Amino acid sequence: MSENNEKSQIKIEEAKDKVIGAIAETMDLYGVTPAAANLYATMYFKDQMTLDEMRTELEMSKPSMSTSVRKLQEIAMVKKTYTRGSRKHTYVAEKNFFRSFMVFYCQMWEREVKINMNAIEEAQDDLLNVIKESSSTPAMVAEAKKYYDQLEESKTYYHWLEDLIENIETGKIFECIPKKQKESLT
Amino acid sequence: MSENNEKSQIKIEEAKDKVIGAIAETMDLYGVTPAAANLYATMYFKDQMTLDEMRTELEMSKPSMSTSVRKLQEIAMVKKTYTRGSRKHTYVAEKNFFRSFMVFYCQMWEREVKINMNAIEEAQDDLLNVIKESSSTPAMVAEAKKYYDQLEESKTYYHWLEDLIENIETGKIFECIPKKQKESLT
DNA sequence: TATATTGTTAAATAAATTTTTAATAAAGTT
DNA sequence: AACTTTATTAAAAATTTATTTAACAATATA
Numbered sequence: 001m002s003e004n005n006e007k008s009q010i011k012i013e014e015a016k017d018k019v020i021g022a023i024a025e026t027m028d029l030y031g032v033t034p035a036a037a038n039l040y041a042t043m044y045f046k047d048q049m050t051l052d053e054m055r056t057e058l059e060m061s062k063p064s065m066s067t068s069v070r071k072l073q074e075i076a077m078v079k080k081t082y083t084r085g086s087r088k089h090t091y092v093a094e095k096n097f098f099r100s101f102m103v104f105y106c107q108m109w110e111r112e113v114k115i116n117m118n119a120i121e122e123a124q125d126d127l128l129n130v131i132k133e134s135s136s137t138p139a140m141v142a143e144a145k146k147y148y149d150q151l152e153e154s155k156t157y158y159h160w161l162e163d164l165i166e167n168i169e170t171g172k173i174f175e176c177i178p179k180k181q182k183e184s185l186t
Numbered sequence: 187m188s189e190n191n192e193k194s195q196i197k198i199e200e201a202k203d204k205v206i207g208a209i210a211e212t213m214d215l216y217g218v219t220p221a222a223a224n225l226y227a228t229m230y231f232k233d234q235m236t237l238d239e240m241r242t243e244l245e246m247s248k249p250s251m252s253t254s255v256r257k258l259q260e261i262a263m264v265k266k267t268y269t270r271g272s273r274k275h276t277y278v279a280e281k282n283f284f285r286s287f288m289v290f291y292c293q294m295w296e297r298e299v300k301i302n303m304n305a306i307e308e309a310q311d312d313l314l315n316v317i318k319e320s321s322s323t324p325a326m327v328a329e330a331k332k333y334y335d336q337l338e339e340s341k342t343y344y345h346w347l348e349d350l351i352e353n354i355e356t357g358k359i360f361e362c363i364p365k366k367q368k369e370s371l372t
Numbered sequence: 373t374a375t376a377t378t379g380t381t382a383a384a385t386a387a388a389t390t391t392t393t394a395a396t397a398a399a400g401t402t
Numbered sequence: 403a404a405c406t407t408t409a410t411t412a413a414a415a416a417t418t419t420a421t422t423t424a425a426c427a428a429t430a431t432a
Binding site for chain 4: 236237238248249252253273274275
Binding site: 019 | 194202211231297301304310313315333340341346349359362
């Protein structure tokens, strides 16, 4: 019955390919290139891979694999592993989506908070100077106040984002929104 | 003292420009084009704008403004308003970052959950067939089980993401991570 | 230390996206 | 209903981004 055997093997490959396609498709949300998205999705069903295995599997150039892997390492979706004996570097995909989520979004949001908070602090300084400056007309003072308050209001959001980041990084968020594990097949 | 007046006006403009620059810079995180990012940041300090005002202010073409505005509407960062008397359409920027956050990320995560869950369900069906199929070799069954369990495990994440979405959309998340409002200047 | 192998950087090519100009459609006014 | 104004769509141009080929650097092995 080697025909049926083959059929089963094909079914397994089809099953993997469906998931690989879906992961790759949604990974544009993580701001990675199509090559990196395909690579991660492929690695999701592998123990570990070398650069040469990657380029064979995806039929792409080695530098493309190299840059893709580095990008994926930046967002902690891939880690380098040490494999004794082999002098090729080996890499493994992070298979825990919670960890990828944490690293990616916290990194992203931290950048957003930092850049915008810096700008806001500087802008509020400027606006306070206009407000205090005796030669400013009343209309200008009013305008400066309006913007100052608008910025102050927006800081509520950035502070909240900071708290969200901390709750995610410490795992405290799972007290509020728990993980619901199901049991396995075996 | 019209010189000092001018200086104050310039200071106000500088203050705005700092924030506009920062918002535009971090808006690549929201997957919008530079034109749309600049547009939103500019509108953040305006009551409302028409397409013609946008193209004058940003020195870009009208179709570019038109498509940018539509993209911003999709992620609820801009809303159309009715202005009696004017036959030009007018648009306002959503200035509440919490609302933008909610719409953007929930939309994004919903898409991720839907696409991946569909693929996982189909893949698990295939894998179950392999497992049940009497002609599958023990090695194949073992492989199919391994992948099945890996996918089952990942569903914990997608279910959690669904719960996160719901907590954000209903505002329940603020019970867990509260907003900390500061008082205004006036 | 020389050599072979692997990984990375740089320049060039290819592909995709963004923006503009030009044409069309839609809406409002007289 | 014709005309004017505004917004959108389609095609073309320009820009940016992704990928590859080729050269270089680094590493490990003999």
